[in-house]
Structure formats: structure tokens, C-alpha cells
Amino acid sequence: xxxxxxxxxxxxxxxxxxDQRVFCVDAEKAYTYADLAVAANGWKLTFTEGKIKRxxxxxxxxxxxxxxxxxxxxxxxxxxxxxxxxxxxxGRLADGLVDGCAGEFPDDCGMLRLQPTATAVPCRDAFDExxxxxxxxxxxxxxxxxxxxxxxxxxxxxxxxxxxxxxNFTADDxxxxxxxxxxxIYGLVFALLWPAASSRTIWNWRVATETELMDxxxxxxxxxxxxxxxxxxxxxxxxxxxxSRGHWETIITSGAVLSDDVTRRVIRVTGRSPVEIFxxxxxxxxxxxxxxxxxxxxxxxxMWVPAKNVEWKIVNGLLAVKSPRQATDGWEITEDxxxxxxxxxxxxxxxxxxxxxxxxxxxxxxxxxxxxxxxNAFIKEAKAFMLRDERHSLAVVAALTxxxxxxxxxxxxxxxxxxxxxxxxDAYDSTCLPQRWRFVNDLPEDSVGKTSIPALMAxxxxxxxxxxxxxxDKSHAVFSVTIPASxxxxxxxxxxxxxxxxxxxQLSMTLARSVFPIPTAFTGxxxxxxxxxxxxxxxxxxxxxxxxxxxxxxxxxxMKDELIAQGRILFDxx
Numbered sequence: 079x080x081x082x083x084x085x086x087x088x089x090x091x092x093x094x095x096x097d098q099r100v101f102c103v104d105a106e107k108a109y110t111y112a113d114l115a116v117a118a119n120g121w122k123l124t125f126t127e128g129k130i131k132r133x134x135x136x137x138x139x140x141x142x143x144x145x146x147x148x149x150x151x152x153x154x155x156x157x158x159x160x161x162x163x164x165x166x167x168x169g170r171l172a173d174g175l176v177d178g179c180a181g182e183f184p185d186d187c188g189m190l191r192l193q194p195t196a197t198a199v200p201c202r203d204a205f206d207e208x209x210x211x212x213x214x215x216x217x218x219x220x221x222x223x224x225x226x227x228x229x230x231x232x233x234x235x236x237x238x239x240x241x242x243x244x245x246n247f248t249a250d251d252x253x254x255x256x257x258x259x260x261x262x263i264y265g266l267v268f269a270l271l272w273p274a275a276s277s278r279t280i281w282n283w284r285v286a287t288e289t290e291l292m293d294x295x296x297x298x299x300x301x302x303x304x305x306x307x308x309x310x311x312x313x314x315x316x317x318x319x320x321x322s323r324g325h326w327e328t329i330i331t332s333g334a335v336l337s338d339d340v341t342r343r344v345i346r347v348t349g350r351s352p353v354e355i356f357x358x359x360x361x362x363x364x365x366x367x368x369x370x371x372x373x374x375x376x377x378x379x380x381m382w383v384p385a386k387n388v389e390w391k392i393v394n395g396l397l398a399v400k401s402p403r404q405a406t407d408g409w410e411i412t413e414d415x416x417x418x419x420x421x422x423x424x425x426x427x428x429x430x431x432x433x434x435x436x437x438x439x440x441x442x443x444x445x446x447x448x449x450x451x452x453x454n455a456f457i458k459e460a461k462a463f464m465l466r467d468e469r470h471s472l473a474v475v476a477a478l479t480x481x482x483x484x485x486x487x488x489x490x491x492x493x494x495x496x497x498x499x500x501x502x503x504d505a506y507d508s509t510c511l512p513q514r515w516r517f518v519n520d521l522p523e524d525s526v527g528k529t530s531i532p533a534l535m536a537x538x539x540x541x542x543x544x545x546x547x548x549x550x551d552k553s554h555a556v557f558s559v560t561i562p563a564s565x566x567x568x569x570x571x572x573x574x575x576x577x578x579x580x581x582x583x584q585l586s587m588t589l590a591r592s593v594f595p596i597p598t599a600f601t602g603x604x605x606x607x608x609x610x611x612x613x614x615x616x617x618x619x620x621x622x623x624x625x626x627x628x629x630x631x632x633x634x635x636x637m638k639d640e641l642i643a644q645g646r647i648l649f650d651x652x
Contacts, residue, residue: 083277084241087234088205090274091115091148101274102140103253104282109141112200114148114274117141119201120194121149121180127195132156132213134171134179134189136163136261140280143260144270146180149194151211151230152203159214159261163187166532207231214263216359226263226359233267236362236403239386240272252300252327255281257291257309263359264332269304278302288316295322305331305352308523311340319347326350332357333528335427338377345371356382356427361410362403364388365424381424392418396431435464437472437510450505451498456482459521463531465514465538473514474498475534477521478546486517487548487558490617514538519547545589548619555593557620559585561612579608582643586620586633594624594631596649605632606645618642 097111125133133150135157137143150157158176160167163183171179172188179189205211212228256269273280285291288309295301296318303326310331326348332355336344344352351370357363365382372378384390388401391409397416400409415428433444444462452460457476465473476498478486486494495515502511522533537544544560583603590596612618618637625632629649635642 085275085277087237087271087275088207088230091118091152091201091203099277100279101144102280102282104139109282111277114141114145115200115202116198117145117194118148118152119199120197121146122152122201122203123195123197124192125150125153125155128178128192130155130177130192132158132176133192134158134160134176134181134183136160136179136181136183138182138284139282140256140260140270141282142181144274145194147270149201151205152201154206154209154211156211156213159212159266161215161261205230207234214261214266214359232362232403233271235387236267237271237275239363239403240268241276242386250278252278252302253281253294253298254278254302254304255285255291255294255298256304257285257306258304258333259284263362264355264357265304267363268330268332268355288312288314292316292318292322295325299325300327301325302328303330305329307331307334307336307340310336310344310352314343314347323347323349328353330355332363341369341377342371342375358412360404360406361399361401361412364390364397364399364401367424379419380426381419382427383424390425392416392425395428397425397427433463435462435472442506442510447502447506447510450502451476453479454501455479456485456494456497458482461521461529461534462512463534465535471513472510473516473534473538474512475516475518475521475537477519478517482517483519483546483548483558486546486617487556487619491515491517491544491560516544517546518544543585547593550593553594553624553626555589555622555624557589557622558617559620560615560617562615579606579643582608582612582635583633583645583647586622586631586635586645587647589620590622590624590631590633590647593622596624596629596631600647601650602648604646604648607641608643610640610642612642613637 099111100108101111101114102109124130130153133155135143135146135150136159137146147157158171160171168183168187168189176189178192179187180192183189183191207230210227210229212230212233214226214228216224216226254269254273256265258265258269260266260270270280281294285294291303291309329344329348329350329352331352336352336354341352344350351368354367355363356365363385365384365388367380367382369377369380385401388399390397390399392398393411395415396411397414398409398411404410413431415431416425417428418425430445434441435444447462448460451457451474456479458479459477460474462472462474465471476482482494485497494517498515499511516537518537521529522537523529543562546558548556548558587600612635616637618635621634621636623632630646631649632646634644
């Protein structure tokens with residue numbers, strides 16, 4: 079491994095008092111380690127003087143996240159990293175879980191809002207490694223997110239393990255660029271604490287899109303990409319991938335296991351084999367692997383190699399682990415099915431353990447139901463779960479293929495759901511068929527590529543409009559849209575539910591901004607026509623046409639061949 083000036087994380091702030099090396103950069107500014115020490119002290123004073131024992135943190139930049147974290151730990155304050163800032167999460171935090179919050183929380187979050195104290199004095203404190211000063215939440219892939227408590231020594235052990243990992247992660251002078259948030263354990267350790275401890279420079283902002291990633295890659299020669307499967311799983315579209323091919327020092331990913339096809343594509347596009355990390359919020363990093371492309375196009379062994387100081391075994395087909403990084407002592411049996419590799423040096427991941435659901439007097443495997451559903455001609459991926467509504471319904475969210483989108487476009491939601499129920503009828507009786515369906519282009523994923531149960535449940539909230547992108551090119555797009563009767567869009571509820579024209583315009587603008595480079599400024603409307611009221615719970619089409627000069631979007635709403643609404647929205651750049 080390349081030699082870097084590494085310092086154990088508990089002593090981070092003792093080194094940074096006069097350290098003018100660059101900690102992180104963005105397009106406008108470079109922040110030194112000395113800047114970090116001063117900012118951390120501002121937060122320490124706030125937490126100490128306010129007698130804050132527990133604080134919720136949620137920042138978008140690496141500098142603010144690091145400063146608030148280090149300041150909290152220096153003050154002996156528990157840092158609670160939230161998985162989101164939505165109403166439900168804020169309500170849980172405000173209900174006695176924390177004494178206040180700092181960062182990008184809504185004004186009505188119900189918590190005491192904290193700001194750093196102005197100071198020019200750096201923080202010089204080391205941290206109490208034995209103290210449980212970090213709390214975060216699991217991704218919620220199988221249930222609602224649960225709280226995980228970590229001692230700093232457990233967290234720092236993982237950072238130290240990365241620096242001393244035999245995979246040799248990267249060169250000293252590479253820029254660390256992250257597509258994942260530090261609010262989760264993977265992003266916190268790999269994209270923030272490890273580069274900080276090893277004196278590597280971090281890009282200050284999370285790059286959430288392909289365009290943002292290419293913008294950074296085009297201006298820096300050596301990049302370590304802390305990647306997300308959200309981006310890795312998508313087909314590359316930006317032409318700058320070709321010119322950036324030589325810029326990738328290392329590509330690291332975690333969250334969801336990369337498929338063989340995605341791994342091959344990453345190697346082909348970047349020239350690098352991705353480093354995959356296998357782990358969890360509870361256990362930390364468990365194992366890693368690098369799969370190389372063989373001359374015949376096949377990939378090297380799918381075996382996962384356990385990380386330093388990680389013990390493992392197979393218990394009834396499930397992976398069990400024990401390490402100094404996990405939140406609990408002793409052996410932890412995961413929900414991952416695995417087999418020992420033939421040589422015994424590692425394990426082969428088989429998949430998640432079957433999730434069981436009770437339907438009346440029957441018990442079914444949700445994993446098995448998903449495997450029957452997808453992939454097929456209409457669905458590329460499906461997630462089944464029990465919806466916590468008044469009936470405790472079996473629900474399915476399905477990501478559609480092009481054929482599925484075409485059927486939804488032509489026949490509507492009910493016809494597509496019936497076809498899928500008929501597909502399941504050979505394996506399940508009527509009492510075990512899904513009662514609730516949602517159709518999407520892609521399953522909702524967090525920044526590390528995981529699909530959580532709360533994110534799936536959100537698609538069934540009464541006010542949620544269902545939209546599927548049917549087709550798109552540079553200047554034309556078609557969406558298939560279903561608006562439930564419970565939506566607040568419907569201001570009049572008679573035999574025919576009526577959406578005011580303004581709401582139709584608003585939705586058209588929202589859809590247009592998701593696919594076209596719409597300027598910020600709205601300037602007017604022309605050619606408006608609303609001949610027929612919009613029916614509830616019916617599937618209709620919204621056709622959008624983008625005009626460049628002058629900048630405008632023309633919208634047409636249709637149900638079958640019947641015109642519902644049309645008009646033209648004008649924009650202008652600020």
C-alpha cells in the first residue's frame with residue numbers, strides 16, 4: 079500500500095491545529111485540516127455550553143458533517159445520524175430521542191435548532207473510544223429502520239481496517255469522490271473518516287448523478303469513487319466516460335451485490351474492477367471482493383474474503399459473524415444465506431433469507447413470490463411486503479419492462495395487475511394473491527442502492543400520484559399517470575372527481591422538470607384548454623413536448639383517445 083500520513087481517528091483533532099493540508103475541496107474553496115479543527119471547536123462549544131447530550135445531525139457537505147461529528151465527540155455528545163429528515167423521522171427524534179438537531183432539518187421538525195459557536199480557536203481533544211457516541215439507523219430493507227449504537231472504538235477499528243486492508247485501496251494523491259451519504263455506515267467510514275484519517279482529500283459535495291460525477295472526473299486526474307449501486311446499475315449515457323477512463327484509481331461499492339453484467343460493464347467503461355464491500359450497519363464491514371474479467375469474458379470467483387479480525391461461520395445456511403466492529407458482542411447471525419467456498423478461505427453469497435408472511439391461515443415466502451413474478455415479459459424486478467393498512471394487505475411494487483410500460487400505457491393499471499395475478503395463480507390460491515399494486519420505472523433506492531420497506535410503503539400513501547415514464551427523447555416524453563381519489567389534487571368530489579386546471583399545470587411542470595432542462599423562471603401560459611374533468615383512479619397519458627426557442631413545454635393529457643387537457647407553459651432563464 080502507498081505510504082500516507084495516517085493517524086488513528088481518535089487523535090484526529092490533535093494533529094490538525096496548524097495543519098494546512100487540504101481536507102476537502104469543492105469548485106469554490108479548499109478547506110484545510112486546520113479549518114476543520116476550528117469548525118469542530120465551534121460545535122464542541124455549542125454542545126458543551128448547551129448541555130446537549132444527544133444531537134441529530136444531517137448535513138449535505140463533507141466539511142460540515144465532519145466538523146459537527148468531531149465537535150460532538152469532543153464534547154462527549156452522542157451524534158445521531160438520521161436516515162432522512164422526513165416528517166416520520168423528525169417526529170421519532172423529537173419524541174425524546176435527542177436534545178436538538180443541526181443541519182438540513184425542516185423548520186417544523188419539532189426539535190431545538192443548533193448552530194456552531196463563533197470561534198477562531200481549534201479543537202485539540204482526543205475522543206473517549208469506549209463511549210457509545212454514535213447512533214445510526216439500518217437501511218430498512220426488510221422492515222422499518224432500527225437504531226444501531228456504536229462505540230467509537232468499534233467505528234475506528236473499521237477505519238483502521240480499511241487503511242491496512244490487503245486489497246490496497248488507492249494511491250495517496252487521489253481525490254475521494256462519494257455518491258453515498260455519510261448518514262449511513264458505508265458512506266461515513268469510506269467517504270469521510272477513512273480519508274480524513276489518512277490525509278486524503280475529499281470532494282465536499284455528494285455526486286448524486288452521472289453528470290455531477292463526470293463534472294468532477296473531467297477536472298481531476300486521479301479519482302477514488304465511493305460509488306453507489308444506484309449509479310453503477312444504470313447504463314452510462316454521458317460521453318465523457320470515454321475521456322475519463324484513465325482517471326479512476328479505485329471504484330468502491332457497497333449496499334447491494336453487483337450482478338455479473340454490471341461488473342463487466344463497470345470494467346469495460348472505467349478500466350477498473352470494482353471493489354465490493356459486504357457488510358451491515360450492525361456488523362460493519364464483513365468482507366470484500368474484486369472480480370476480474372477473464373480473457374473468455376467470464377468473471378473470477380464470486381467468493382467474498384473476510385475483512386481483518388472478522389470471524390465467520392455458516393449456521394443453518396445463514397452467515398454468522400463476530401468482529402470488534404459490530405454493535406453487539408458475540409456471534410451475530412445475519413439474514414444472509416451463504417456457503418463456504420471450496421477452499422474455505424471465504425464464502426459465497428446466496429441471497430437474503432426467505433421473508434415469511436402470514437396470510438390468514440397460510441404462510442408464504444415473499445422471496446419465492448418475487449421470484450415467480452420477476453423477471454417476466456412485463457416486470458424486470460418486484461418487491462413484495464405486508465402493507466400496514468387497515469387490512470394488512472399483501473402489496474407489490476413492480477419495476478416495469480418496456481412491454482409492461484406499453485401495456486400500462488394502452489390498457490391501464492387494473493388490466494396489468496390482473497395479468498400478473500393470473501401469472502401467480504398457478505402457484506398460489508386466491509387468498510395469497512397481492513391486493514395492492516404499484517408500477518414504477520425503477521424501484522426506489524437509497525444512496526447505497528438499497529430498497530427500504532418505508533420507501534415502498536410511501537408509494538401507497540393516499541396522496542401519492544403514480545407516474546411511469548413511457549417514452550422519452552431529447553424533446554418529447556410521455557408519462558402514464560394515475561391519480562387516486564384521495565389525492566388533494568381533487569378539490570371537488572362528486573360522481574366525477576375534478577382536478578382544477580392549475581393542478582394539472584403544476585403536475586405537468588413537475589414531470590417536465592424531471593426529463594427536460596427547464597429554466598427556473600416561469601413566465602406565462604398560452605393555449606390552455608380543459609374540456610373534460612379528470613377522473614379518479616384511472617390511468618391516462620401526459621404528453622410533453624419541449625421547445626428550445628423560446629423555451630416552453632407543451633402538454634397534452636389524454637385518456638385513451640379522449641382529450642382531457644392541453645396547454646403551453648413558458649419559461650425563461652434567470
